Amino acid sequence: MFAMMETARLEALHLANDPATGLKAIIAIHNTRLGPALGGCRYLAYPDDESAIRDAIRLAQGMSYKAALAGLEQGGGKAVIIRPAHVDNRAALFEAFGRMIESLNGRYITAVDSGTSSADMDCIAQQTGHVTSTTAAGDPSSHTALGVFAGIRATAHARLGSDDLEGLRVAVQGLGHVGYALAEQLHAVGAELLVSDLDAGRVQLAVEQLGAQPVASGALLTTPCDILAPCGLGGILNAQTVGQLRCAAVAGATNNQLASAEIADEMEARGILYAPDYVINSGGLIYVALKHKGETLPAITAHLSQIRQRLTEIYAHAQADKRSPARVADALAERILFG
Numbered sequence: 465m466f467a468m469m470e471t472a473r474l475e476a477l478h479l480a481n482d483p484a485t486g487l488k489a490i491i492a493i494h495n496t497r498l499g500p501a502l503g504g505c506r507y508l509a510y511p512d513d514e515s516a517i518r519d520a521i522r523l524a525q526g527m528s529y530k531a532a533l534a535g536l537e538q539g540g541g542k543a544v545i546i547r548p549a550h551v552d553n554r555a556a557l558f559e560a561f562g563r564m565i566e567s568l569n570g571r572y573i574t575a576v577d578s579g580t581s582s583a584d585m586d587c588i589a590q591q592t593g594h595v596t597s598t599t600a601a602g603d604p605s606s607h608t609a610l611g612v613f614a615g616i617r618a619t620a621h622a623r624l625g626s627d628d629l630e631g632l633r634v635a636v637q638g639l640g641h642v643g644y645a646l647a648e649q650l651h652a653v654g655a656e657l658l659v660s661d662l663d664a665g666r667v668q669l670a671v672e673q674l675g676a677q678p679v680a681s682g683a684l685l686t687t688p689c690d691i692l693a694p695c696g697l698g699g700i701l702n703a704q705t706v707g708q709l710r711c712a713a714v715a716g717a718t719n720n721q722l723a724s725a726e727i728a729d730e731m732e733a734r735g736i737l738y739a740p741d742y743v744i745n746s747g748g749l750i751y752v753a754l755k756h757k758g759e760t761l762p763a764i765t766a767h768l769s770q771i772r773q774r775l776t777e778i779y780a781h782a783q784a785d786k787r788s789p790a791r792v793a794d795a796l797a798e799r800i801l802f803g
């Protein structure tokens with residue numbers, strides 16, 4: 465366990481077991497150098513306890529990097545609640561989790577993630593103030609989409625010489641909360657949209673409302689385009705897909721797009737510019753963190769606009785050092801967190 469923590473440079477790991485509600489929870493606090501650790505709470509079934517702990521640690525680490533490059537006074541953390549086969553009272557389970565968070569005295573702030581909802585956050589809020597993305601706080605997805613849109617402009621400028629997206633072929637994979645909002649913005653500035661989603665209804669909506677061209681899910685990654693914007697599930701840039709990409713750049717919302725750092729090197733070698741996922745998709749975190757601090761919407765929007773500048777800096781470094789932007793982003797984050 466300690467070896468795992470050392471490898472990830474994790475500060476603390478907290479476990480809770482509450483037989484009365486069925487709560488089995490893990491809170492991983494990766495780094496609090498910049499401020500309290502903020503990160504979502506997953507509520508999923510895991511094959512064993514170790515996989516759940518591993519997941520929490522890996523995700524907490526990612527949150528530290530994301531917060532550092534988003535310029536937030538916030539550290540990285542993540543929680544995992546192991547989903548029981550059966551739960552009598554979900555509200556009571558999340559309230560028990562709220563008490564666990566409260567016992568950490570503000571070192572960890574939770575948020576919605578896979579398997580949890582704003583209603584669950586409302587239950588947690590009964591027991592602690594260290595919770596975001598409650599029903600009252602609102603869904604961060606539109607802010608994530610705004611950040612990705614700004615990041616696509618920066619990427620187009622760096623790779624294609626102009627941030628004018630009119631007529632650019634942008635392939636959006638996944639038309640969920642973020643992907644559809646992004647497609648709307650791209651459509652509004654005259655981009656040519658190619659779209660795919662596992663849900664045919666979402667695709668049909670984009671065809672009718674945004675004039676998008678539908679592409680079969682399996683074919684989108686290999687469709688010729690200027691920018692590929694992954695907004696679905698992670699791990700899509702891997703040894704099988706990377707050689708088949710036919711785009712000038714990849715810039716999208718999906719978390720953990722790269723199967724490994726070497727994939728980014730391969731993209732670099734092929735002249736495909738890669739927008740580091742945790743930089744371009746940090747709009748939601750910025751919204752959640754600043755909203756929790758009581759910032760106004762204009763202040764949040766102003767902070768969000770820094771994503772574009774941050775990416776532009778990363779691309780400039782990457783070009784100067786002949787390295788992948790993914791490597792540059794990691795090095796920058798590590799300097800902020802541990803330097």
Ligand SMILES: NC(=O)c1ccc[n+]([C@@H]2O[C@H](COP(=O)([O-])OP(=O)(O)OC[C@H]3O[C@@H](n4cnc5c(N)ncnc54)[C@H](O)[C@@H]3O)[C@@H](O)[C@H]2O)c1
Nearest residue numbers: 604605608638640641642660661662695696717718719748
């Ligand atoms: N919501 C946010 O604020 C936020 C913030 C940061 C990162 N992200 C990441 O962005 C991605 C999208 O988030 P979301 O909130 O829009 O999720 P979502 O669940 O609302 O939408 C995802 C969509 O992608 C589709 N999809 C999944 N796999 C696909 C595939 N192989 N091909 C085509 N479509 C596919 C799904 O059918 C779904 O419609 C996720 O990876 C998420 O982790 C989201």
